[in-house]
Amino acid sequence: MIRPSVITKVISGPVHRYGVMNVNGKRSVGILGGGFAGLCTVSSLRRRLGGTIEITLFDKNNFLLYTPVLHEMATGTVNARHVVVPLRKVINAGEIHVRCEEVTAVDLEARVLETTSGRFSFDNLILAQGSESNFYSIPGLKENSLSLKTIGDGSTIRNRIIEHLEKGALEKNQDRRRALLTINVVGGGCTGVELIAEIAQFINIILEKDYPEIARPEVRITMIETAGKILTSFPAYLSQVAMERLKALGVELLFNTRLDWVDENTIGLNNDIRLPKGILIWTGGIRALDLNTKQDIERDSINRIMVDNYLQIPGYPDVYVIGDAAHFVQNSNPLPPTASVAVQEARSVADNIAKQMQKKPLIPFHFHYRGDMASLGFMSGVCEVYGHQFQGFIAWVIWKAFKLALLPRYKNRLQIVADWLITYIFKRDTSRLP
Numbered sequence: 001m002i003r004p005s006v007i008t009k010v011i012s013g014p015v016h017r018y019g020v021m022n023v024n025g026k027r028s029v030g031i032l033g034g035g036f037a038g039l040c041t042v043s044s045l046r047r048r049l050g051g052t053i054e055i056t057l058f059d060k061n062n063f064l065l066y067t068p069v070l071h072e073m074a075t076g077t078v079n080a081r082h083v084v085v086p087l088r089k090v091i092n093a094g095e096i097h098v099r100c101e102e103v104t105a106v107d108l109e110a111r112v113l114e115t116t117s118g119r120f121s122f123d124n125l126i127l128a129q130g131s132e133s134n135f136y137s138i139p140g141l142k143e144n145s146l147s148l149k150t151i152g153d154g155s156t157i158r159n160r161i162i163e164h165l166e167k168g169a170l171e172k173n174q175d176r177r178r179a180l181l182t183i184n185v186v187g188g189g190c191t192g193v194e195l196i197a198e199i200a201q202f203i204n205i206i207l208e209k210d211y212p213e214i215a216r217p218e219v220r221i222t223m224i225e226t227a228g229k230i231l232t233s234f235p236a237y238l239s240q241v242a243m244e245r246l247k248a249l250g251v252e253l254l255f256n257t258r259l260d261w262v263d264e265n266t267i268g269l270n271n272d273i274r275l276p277k278g279i280l281i282w283t284g285g286i287r288a289l290d291l292n293t294k295q296d297i298e299r300d301s302i303n304r305i306m307v308d309n310y311l312q313i314p315g316y317p318d319v320y321v322i323g324d325a326a327h328f329v330q331n332s333n334p335l336p337p338t339a340s341v342a343v344q345e346a347r348s349v350a351d352n353i354a355k356q357m358q359k360k361p362l363i364p365f366h367f368h369y370r371g372d373m374a375s376l377g378f379m380s381g382v383c384e385v386y387g388h389q390f391q392g393f394i395a396w397v398i399w400k401a402f403k404l405a406l407l408p409r410y411k412n413r414l415q416i417v418a419d420w421l422i423t424y425i426f427k428r429d430t431s432r433l434p
């Protein structure tokens with residue numbers, strides 16, 4: 001039961017610089033999106049303002065997807081149930097209103113979120129709707145590829161790999177067998193590299209024991225990347241280490257190569273090379289999720305909403321945008337779409353809402369870069385933390401520690417650590433799930 005003081009049917013009105021108090025005297029904040037950004041805003045607001053603020057969180061799903069281990073879920077190291085955190089388990093539903101429904105429109109002027117069950121007004125809006133895969137209008141790509149953004153994507157990749165191995169083990173026709181045993185990953189950023197390393201290691205480990213009908217050289221695992229190297233945001237040395245590691249795992253690296261088109265059976269590259277499509281996984285970019293705003297606002301080429309130094313939409317000082325949905329410029333470049341950025345932005349917004357309430361000047365947001373890290377299969381990785389570079393097992397341990405810190409629930413942390421231990425002892429499972 002939603003308390004009427006918190007969510008009120010909307011009447012449009014003037015924009016108030018410091019918001020309007022609702023009838024019980026508490027400031028109301030409506031948050032769209034319970035991902036890293038939205039959830040961290042909830043906890044930061046509670047920490048700073050306690051019960052003096054009424055928070056309502058809208059999300060079409062009732063869980064947070066813990067993306068940093070999604071590639072491990074896609075290759076059977078981590079159980080699917082352990083990568084989702086139920087929102088109501090990390091939020092005290094007695095204090096925060098959780099509405100599991102899709103927001104269909106936003107009125108920035110009136111600070112209203114619209115859903116199929118009504119229109120809800122707040123003193124502050126925080127938009128954190130996240131992102132989806134960006135297929136850049138490449139012909140045939142969306143219909144013929146898999147991506148890694150949702151829990152469903154992770155399961156599909158895993159099932160598809162196992163299905164292709166089962167069929168490949170039986171196939172006698174050489175062309176069909178080659179196609180079944182081809183895996184192409186497009187995009188050599190963190191997601192693509194972490195995924196392809198896991199896939200290659202998974203194949204290397206299970207093939208000999210579980211699929212003796214297939215020789216390892218028959219499985220072609222290719223990374224396609226437009227740049228001349230992978231992990232372009234990393235220091236050159238770590239990028240080189242990652243490249244060597246992928247080669248050692250049996251990954252073929254195609255650099256300076258662009259995917260131009262895809263059909264059911266073939267992928268076409270810019271240098272006139274054609275490859276069997278096999279399993280094609282696209283990790284080549286993201287775009288902010290569409291959000292129907294009543295007012296025209298400026299967005300960048302990947303649909304992110306332009307925000308000012310305070311993460312507010314220019315002209316709408318009570319509306320903030322954070323996480324993957326926001327285009328925030330620092331040192332002349334937009335910040336990358338990462339959970340670390342989302343979490344720091346969330347804390348800044350919570351601070352500034354507290355300042356708005358106290359009628360104090362707001363503090364501009366500044367992202368503090370702490371490092372970059374990528375796993376390169378089970379028990380290997382590269383990372384740069386506070387200027388120090390690590391590789392191999394030690395980098396993997398640091399990676400795990402940092403990433404687990406982003407996970408807001410101890411139970412999930414323990415479950416994931418247990419999954420890693422079980423994988424270490426018993427190896428990965430190859431059952432295809434319905």
Ligand SMILES: Cc1cc2nc3c(=O)[nH]c(=O)nc-3n(C[C@H](O)[C@H](O)[C@H](O)COP(=O)(O)OP(=O)(O)OC[C@H]3O[C@@H](n4cnc5c(N)ncnc54)[C@H](O)[C@@H]3O)c2cc1C
Nearest residue numbers: 033035036037059060068102103130323324337338339340
């Ligand atoms: C495979 C993978 C691995 C990654 N690994 C890392 C990593 O190791 N480290 C790192 O820092 N970052 C990583 N990232 C990036 C990180 O996941 C994102 O930057 C982060 O999730 C952004 O947080 P967000 O809150 O903006 O969006 P999200 O976490 O995507 O949350 C958005 C939420 O909004 C909800 N929503 C969207 N539209 C609506 C609507 N209309 N109505 C209601 N609800 C809605 C969605 O259901 C979702 O819960 C990874 C991403 C992927 C895909």
